[in-house]
Amino acid sequence: MSTPTGTWSAPGRVNLIGEHTDYNEGFVLPFAIEHRTTVALTARDDRRIRVTSTFDPEPAEVSIDTLAEIFPADREQVPEWTRYPLGVAWALLQATGADAVSGVDLDISSTVPVGAGLSSSAAIEGATASALNDVWGLGLDRVALAKVGRTAENEAVGAPTGIMDQMAAMLGRADAAIFLDCRSLEAQVIDLGFAAAGLELLVMDTHVKHAHSTGGYGERRASCELGARIMGVPALRDLSVADLDRAQGLMDDVTFRRVRHVVTENQRVLDTVATLAEEGPDAIGPLLLASHASMRDDFEISVPELDTAVEAAMSAGAIGARMTGGGFGGAAIALVRHADAERVTDAVAAAFAERGFAAPHIFTVSPSAGAGRDA
Ligand code: GAF
Numbered sequence: 377m378s379t380p381t382g383t384w385s386a387p388g389r390v391n392l393i394g395e396h397t398d399y400n401e402g403f404v405l406p407f408a409i410e411h412r413t414t415v416a417l418t419a420r421d422d423r424r425i426r427v428t429s430t431f432d433p434e435p436a437e438v439s440i441d442t443l444a445e446i447f448p449a450d451r452e453q454v455p456e457w458t459r460y461p462l463g464v465a466w467a468l469l470q471a472t473g474a475d476a477v478s479g480v481d482l483d484i485s486s487t488v489p490v491g492a493g494l495s496s497s498a499a500i501e502g503a504t505a506s507a508l509n510d511v512w513g514l515g516l517d518r519v520a521l522a523k524v525g526r527t528a529e530n531e532a533v534g535a536p537t538g539i540m541d542q543m544a545a546m547l548g549r550a551d552a553a554i555f556l557d558c559r560s561l562e563a564q565v566i567d568l569g570f571a572a573a574g575l576e577l578l579v580m581d582t583h584v585k586h587a588h589s590t591g592g593y594g595e596r597r598a599s600c601e602l603g604a605r606i607m608g609v610p611a612l613r614d615l616s617v618a619d620l621d622r623a624q625g626l627m628d629d630v631t632f633r634r635v636r637h638v639v640t641e642n643q644r645v646l647d648t649v650a651t652l653a654e655e656g657p658d659a660i661g662p663l664l665l666a667s668h669a670s671m672r673d674d675f676e677i678s679v680p681e682l683d684t685a686v687e688a689a690m691s692a693g694a695i696g697a698r699m700t701g702g703g704f705g706g707a708a709i710a711l712v713r714h715a716d717a718e719r720v721t722d723a724v725a726a727a728f729a730e731r732g733f734a735a736p737h738i739f740t741v742s743p744s745a746g747a748g749r750d751a
Contacts, residue, residue, distance in 0.1 A: 380416040380483070381511065386502025386747035387412050388488035389495045389544035390579060390709055391700045392553055392568075393660075393667050394645040396675060398538030400600050400638050401559040401611035403645035405566065406540055407743040408548020409579075413486040413499035414750065415461070417507045420479035425465055430485040432457045440479060443469065448531040460497055463532025464504040467524045468514060477512040489737070491585040493699070493706020497533070498541035501525030502747040506546075510749060518546040518746070519561055536594045537702070548746035555649050559613055566649060568743055573657050576717050577709055580689065580724055581737040582681035584705030592704050596634060596675060603627060603635035612638045637675040641667060661696030661711060668698035668708075677703025684727050685710075685736060692716065692723035 387408035394404035420426075426437040436458035438446065443466040446453050454462055461482055469475070482504060488496040505521040508514070516524065525542035529535050539558060547554050547563050551571070555564040570577060604612050606627050607619065615623065617639055624632050648663045668686050672678040682699040689697040689710035697710040712720045721738045728736050 378418055381419045382507070383414055383416045383750045384503050384507040384510070384748065385412040385414040385750050386499045386506060386545045387548050387744055388499045389541055389548065390577065390741055391540065391544075392709075393641075393648045393663060393698070394540070395641060395667065395671055395699075395701070395703070396596060396600070396677070397613075397638055397641050397645065398540040398556075398558040399536075399597055400604070400642075401613035402638065402642040404540045404556050404558060405553050405645050405648060406544035406556070407553040407568065408544050408746050409494065409741040410744040411486075411488040411494065411499075411741070413484060413488055413496065413503045415503040415507045416483040416485075417511060418481040418483075419511065420481060422479045424479040425462065426479075426481045427458050427461045428481070428483050429457065431490065434458070436462060438462060440465070440469070440477065448534070451532060451534065459533045460500040460528060461504040463528030464501050464524060465508055466532055467527040468505060468508055468512070468516075471520070471524050471527070472514050472516065474512060474514055480508070480511065482507070489581055491706065492579075492581040492737075493586065493701025493703070494579070495541040495545065495701065497529060497535075498525055498545045501528055501542060502545035506747045506749065519543070521747070522546045536597055544746075546746050548744055550745055551743050553743060555645075559611070566652060568652065568657060570657055570711075570743075574714050575657055575695070576712055576714055576740045577742075578689070578694075578712055578717060578720060579700075579707050579709055579739055579741050580685040581707040582679070582685060582705060583734045583736065584679055584681050586702060586705035592677065593702050596677065599631050599634040600638055603631050603638075606631070607635075613642065615639050617643055633674040633676075637670045640670055657711065658695055661694075664696030664698045664709075664711065665690070671699055671703060675703070679703075679705055680731070681728070681733050681736070682706075682708045684731060684733065685724050688724045688727035689720050692720040694720050
């Protein structure tokens with residue numbers, strides 16, 4: 377084994393609030409977490425890219441010259457997980473028009489739990505994009521690298537996601553969340569002050585696996601696009617809570633409830649940012665809970681395990697709780713006082729055991745730095 381040319385890493389993320397608002401050109405408030413995906417890159421003197429990982433035994437090796445044949449039409453040629461790093465290489469070359477680049481070996485390892493709704497995919501994309509951008513001398517900035525990650529996810533992997541996760545992976549900061557306008561891609565760093573307020577953020581991974589390249593996610597996105605068309609606006613971002621009465625008269629009940637989730641969720645993001653600034657983090661609990669109820673009842677992307685985690689955490693004294701990420705499984709979060717963390721953890725584990733669910737994995741996360749070169 378030769379010594380890698382360097383290592384780069386990118387974080388997973390927790391979304392504090394603002395779910396399924398990104399592809400509706402609305403607002404989100406995610407933060408990067410300390411769990412990271414690391415790419416060890418070794419330069420080659422040919423035109424081949426080889427990807428290996430510690431989490432999937434199947435490697436892939438392709439020529440840079442065949443990337444444009446593989447993606448997007450023939451992605452089945454390469455193992456599923458390799459579509460993330462190879463898709464990033466393809467999207468980077470597409471975005472920049474660069475051609476005179478040489479081959480690389482990418483060896484990928486990760487501490488971001490897969491399928492937990494903590495965006496392990498954007499972490500692979502962010503780490504790979506940062507590594508290749510540096511080594512190939514492409515000069516893209518962080519927002520451009522986030523867009524490359526989204527292109528890889530949408531076109532190379534085939535998951536119709538928005539840009540929140542890639543932006544969180546690229547822009548994350550210690551102790552802060554990223555308040556992102558998904559239309560302009562303007563980002564503001566928002567101090568969370570959890571530690572100073574004596575609070576912790578618990579992640580409750582239900583182990584119910586989800587995948588956004590199949591089923592429900594795309595259906596939700598299609599309903600939102602239909603709702604926007606019926607209302608005659610470019611995106612649901614252009615509606616406010618005051619428009620909901622009119623919307624209800626114009627569309628079927630399911631479409632209306634999808635629209636209502638997005639419109640009220642956008643408002644909740646704005647309210648959370650204002651509440652954090654004016655009253656501090658221990659005042660955001662009701663907004664987190666309202667967000668969960670909206671996803672459960674209107675957007676219908678929760679599952680019994682997520683609802684149980686939220687309810688048990690609240691009964692044991694959490695300040696607020698909600699499912700995080702795309703839904704249909706994955707994780708919920710609970711904002712708790714230090715002194716209550718153990719009680720909440722035990723209560724959630726007990727509630728899962730009582731209902732016969734697999735034991736959840738419960739751990740704390742801290743807002744952490746975004747993608748970059750480590751060595
Ligand atoms: C997933 C997607 F990747 C994001 O773009 C976002 O839509 C999220 O689900 C829901 O808020 O993480």
